[in-house]
Amino acid sequence: MAPGIREFAEVEVPEQRIEVSKSSKLDASKPLNQNEYNKGGREEMNGWSDKTSAAGKNSNTTDDDDETPVFTMPSMHKLREAQRRVERDFRSDTVTVPTVNMIQAMIESSFQDDMYDATGDESVNRLQQRLIELTGKEAAMWALSGTMGNQICLRTHLTQPPHTVLLDYRAHVHCWETGAMPVMSQASVTQVHPKNGLHLTVDDVKKHIIADGNIHFPPTRVVSLENSLSGTILPLKDAKEISEFVRNFPVEEGEKPIAMHLDGARLFDAVAAEGVDLKDYCACFDSISICLAKGLGAPMGSVIVGSKKFIHRARLFRKMFGGGTRQPGMMAAAALSALEYTMPLLPKVHALTKRTADTLRQAGYKISLPVQTNMIVLDLEEVGIPPAAFVAYAKRAGVTVFPTGRLVFHHQITPEAAARLVEAMRLLMEDKKAGKQLENHKVTGGYM
Template sequence: MTGADINDARAQVANLVKFDILTETQVDDNEKQRQQIARSFISDTVTVPTREMYEYAVLASLGDDVYQEPSTIALEAHMAKLTGKEAALFMPSGTMSNQIALRSHLKQPPYSVLCDYRAHINKYEAGGTAFHSGAHTIPVIPSNAHHLTLEDIQNFVVTGSDLHSAPTEVIEIENTLNGSIFPQDEIIRISEYARSQDIKMHLDGARIWHVAAETGIPLKELVDPFDSVSLCFSKGLGAPVGSCLVGSKALITRARWFRKLFGGGMRQIGILSGSAAYALTYNFPKLVAVHALARKLEQGLAALGVEITGAAETCMVFYDPEPVGVTYGEIAERGSKLPNPLQLGASRLVVHLQTSEAAVDDLINVVRELAEEKKAAGFVRQEKSEQGLGKYKDIYVRKP
């Protein structure tokens, strides 16, 4: 082949490789998506970066995080200081952060991890604790239907030398769990017991920001009882990607190795660390308003006669419209047909940083209209049975 032929062949290959991901209406499409997110009650993971977050993030440093990435190193140092731990490690996701924390604690089987049966690590991480760590999970149903107590844990923890059982090496707590705040005094009781038994404590603190915002308790105080903590930047705080694992230097050194083994070693992530830093500075203070909007939603639904099965302690409301003769499907369908549609799931409603007050008002109005239609058609409210699962039946269907 001549030089001209080779150049022509290269040009043809380049033409096959090239790809433009942007549409002709991309700017308008993105703005439309921002408007839709403001009317979604599906999860707080649906939030999207604002223009201001993007503008800040693109100024972050350029570096390879497997080797050295200045903005990420600075973020990790801040997170360690904020939580009072020795070290921190940026993670691609909360699931990876939780699973690597457990894998880093667990050295030699047999061993078990005790947690609330509703915990993310038990229900929504694809069996990762068994797969990655070969650990037995002991899921416990809280006797008060809200949070685990020391007595709950003592009833199920394995501390003896019975060859038939896997000794408990980690107690895992989630705060918030389904939007509810775990009482700090109970966490301290559990932690003191765990230390007396040489058991590690891990906190899935994906939404611990909500606890700090609502209670005014500093992050360090909230996480002091734990040996490791996972904190999420994309749940609640509105960053596009990422979580952070904090703990001792030895734990984080081990976790960094496992992150690489799990395929989580990353390259040019300064822009992600920049987004997280922006979220910490500008979005965290907004969580108080998020909680107030969630309580407005709860009160509006309750006033209509809807059963509130999970109160708005932070950003979530769990409800059952059956007492007013309405189904989740009817609410979702009616909401989807509004001029500005609502995005709804079932029993869980999540209010987030970008939820609009108009969306909350519209959702309440949708339920009101449906309830009035049912009543006009002859529906008579029936008191719900207290038998069986009763008021707590919704906890079996809540999502992450």
């Protein structure tokens, strides 16, 4: 049986490392060294150690080894510098860069045409199968991005308008996907403000769901939820209650039951933080889009899971939306490597996030939402901090933030970087209280 998310959290995953020569050539034929993951070290976190150093040929090397294919890395130095840069980048968990073992996985991936080859790409198939095992769904499909994954799911569920998608008013599928839903699916939306201020409940859904039969209003055909949303959890209890109500809601004869979709971009963060079973959570939904490039740290891609019938039809829309890929094996192999490596680290990421939030509160900052996973949402307006000053003070401390006040932690953020951030914010608050003139020009970035 495939391990659940809680079992992953208890497993120490050793980072795979490679010996790199001064010429920056990577010999893919040599086995990887298995070094124990060091919880506190920046070098170990990104796949580096004292053993990852310049190394010459093995004394047993023969002339025949010269014919072994050698993969040249443009610059291992660039990778190391990139890893150091993102250790201090709080803009998003999408900014992570590959670890060394992820690059090795890409080199050792399959290189098949995922469109022409009848069985698809081997590495993509392995990734899809892993998500099937973890989620308990029948089938899975690789997609290029979270937005593509969400919109393919919605389009696959929906048929002929008029139809409506019920969702949280802050939902990514509605707010941050460039208006794709009305274009791709010709769908209206029912925006719901959760009564509890945090997440939708079954009472919210009951109040706003639109039944068949009223000529003035397009009926609800999909309820789309999100977990996590701005770092907050949609609890399993509420997902179950909403799912039971929606799946039993009466529809006109000949119509499909109302579908349950989950934007699970950070689902692994949410499930790990709540401490519930991933399969139990996924059972509440007919389709789930899981982003691999956010909390899990893959370079790109998402995986859609659902029934075999659903995924069979979804493949048509993936092709229609421009998602047919040729040699996606490298990205799939990187995603599988990221999945196995990062999942056990999520509790550590959440703990650092919460400790940082506590310190910021003590410094006088107001936090808009409960800190439950990997995000801190500061209310800068409430405490009179201009966004420009927020960005500038962080930059002087060597950390990168968006002007929105949202701080996102990921597995490559270090405790040192969090300390730098706190010190910068403490100084900013002290200067503000002392009446110092703060920068207040227009700044952009992120969702602004």
